Amino acid sequence: MLAQLAITGLLVALFPLTIVWASKDSNKYRKLIAVTLFLTFDLIVFGAFTRLTDSGLGCPDWPGCYGQANPFQAHSEIRAAESLMPTGPVTLVKAWIEMIHRYIAMSVGVLVSSMMVIAWWRRASMRFSPRLPTALFVLVLVQGAFGKWTVTMKLQPIIVTIHLLLALCILSLLVWAWMRETPFESFALPRWLRQISSIAMIVLLLQVALGGWVSTNYAALACHDYPTCNGQLIPELDVQHAYALWRELGKTLDGDFIPHSALVTIHWVHRSFAWVVFIVLGITVALARRSPELKQLANGVGLILFCQFLSGVATIYFSWPLTIAVLHNAGAAALVLLLSMLNYRVRSSAKSIFQ
Template sequence: MSVISRRLLLLALIWTFLLMSLGAYVRLQDAGLGCPDWPGCYGHFSVPDEPHEISHAERHFGMSVDVGKGWKEMIHRYAASGLGVLMIGLSFSLWRDRRHAGLNPWLALLPLLVIVLQGAFGMWTVTLKLMPAVVTGHLVGGMTLLMTLLVIFARNAERWYLGRDLNWLWRLSVLAVAGQIILGGWVSSNYAGLACDGFPQCLDSWQLPAGLGAALRPDRALGLAADGSALNLTHLAAIHYLHRLGALLVLVLVLSLVWQLWRLLPRYAAALGFLLLLQIALGIANVWLGLPLFLALAHHSGAAALLGVLVYGWVRAAPIATAELNKPAVRSLVVAQQATVSLLDSQP
């Protein structure tokens, strides 16, 4: 990969991560509809702030103009547009370097395709008035873009020859964390973060909320009950509780992976374990402290970081079958890798 492609890729990774955090901030500030139209704001390419502009916008859209929320939403759109321009340049550079970098042509173009789809979800988020399924899809799109960039970055790094095939456990861990992020988006888009007002109990009970089965129905993704009414507290508590069950599964799987990697890649395993325990602690603290803004943002960013570290390691790790270990060339690679890890681990 050329120096230009690598620098553009690093910039895109940082920009995407920060943009996702900014999007979470906009949602948590209830500013997702700070501009009720798209791509402008009350018919302008910036938030109207002159008295006659505000008066005209209120008459035309039939609602009061909140300038503060409008600017939060528009700053997010400006940043997203800038990322779109960056993705055009990155995809062009990756396409040009695809053979030298060993990239699949589709992988070189995938970031651009994902950002286009993400832009569509951004539009639908506004035009469909924050429909939970669309808001969750917007979150998934952002995570997909970030993971795509990480995969490209990891594929151009030196492989890890571990001497053990942990691909199955790594894959399960990635899928579990990705599923948990989707559940977290579902909780957030339905404003169910405080539906269970205690931990570990939910609604002063150890039992599963009665609305768990009903909350799994496909029409719940629209944020409505079967009769078209809004979801009640029982449904929201069920959605929240499902997220807690997912966290338990993630804890078991990722801790198992950390245990298996502790002697093979101690620094990576320590970082992964730290992010996992921090994310669990942030989730509990959000419930106990009433979902303060900085903790909710940290929980969102921590989820992206945890999934990112998992995906990065999964791509870099080279699974080796037992039969392959008997080959001298492969065995020497494993020995050299482990010697390097031991040397780095012994340094202060």
């Protein structure tokens, strides 16, 4: 079974590796990073789709599906489980969604491994040390462990949330690896842009963690209106149960069912902190737009930020439709990607002025 899974991961990775090999780019290593970055972004979005369709336990074991390499081979076990519970968590469709997610993850692992091997093999002639691709390789291994625990620990919220944050860290580091292979000219920086861009990234990652906590606790519909929450500007809050981290899905630390007020708290904190994100990222965009070299990138951050607001509100008024929810998760990943690019450009500039 493990051999079949490994072969499947290699076959899925063969297509992006072929793109790199056939590329006319003179820097094929940079092309490999770009393709890996693209596939990692897709994996994050598909991971959101997997989570939002409740397919995380579509195959209740790991790394295979009922001890098999694919749902075809486990068809009888899946159908037996589906006959007992027709809506899941195990159905044939959900099993395929979960396994496709794992296959893509394995292919990303192959690509990152290739990056590390090439970086060490060519370390004497490369501009940078192989430490970053090595760190990426280690992070991918850790991410794989959290992928396993997501299944074996039955979607425990803290495990799933960390799994999401690690994916975004990998995305950000891939951006950094790709950007440093691309030469840029130095340019003048608006005042305080170095500091505010770092703060913006920290604030964004905190908001992503809060959003992941909403999703993994199934609290997206705890408030059914906006800007009020169930008709209240500040609803009854239950912080103690809402942010008890090490607990089962849907349970309190004592093993009781989590109260609705805790779910409301999780939802309300995420939507309230969004205003902090808008202010900090808005200031970052305004400062970055003052530099011609960063204007296009800043406009992209501003556009995605505005779309995030619309998709966030739409998920409430349209009762969390799947397409909008996936787009909301994709928007968060896009913001991390663009802010990572902005932070790199700011820090790679050799010249800074204070206006």
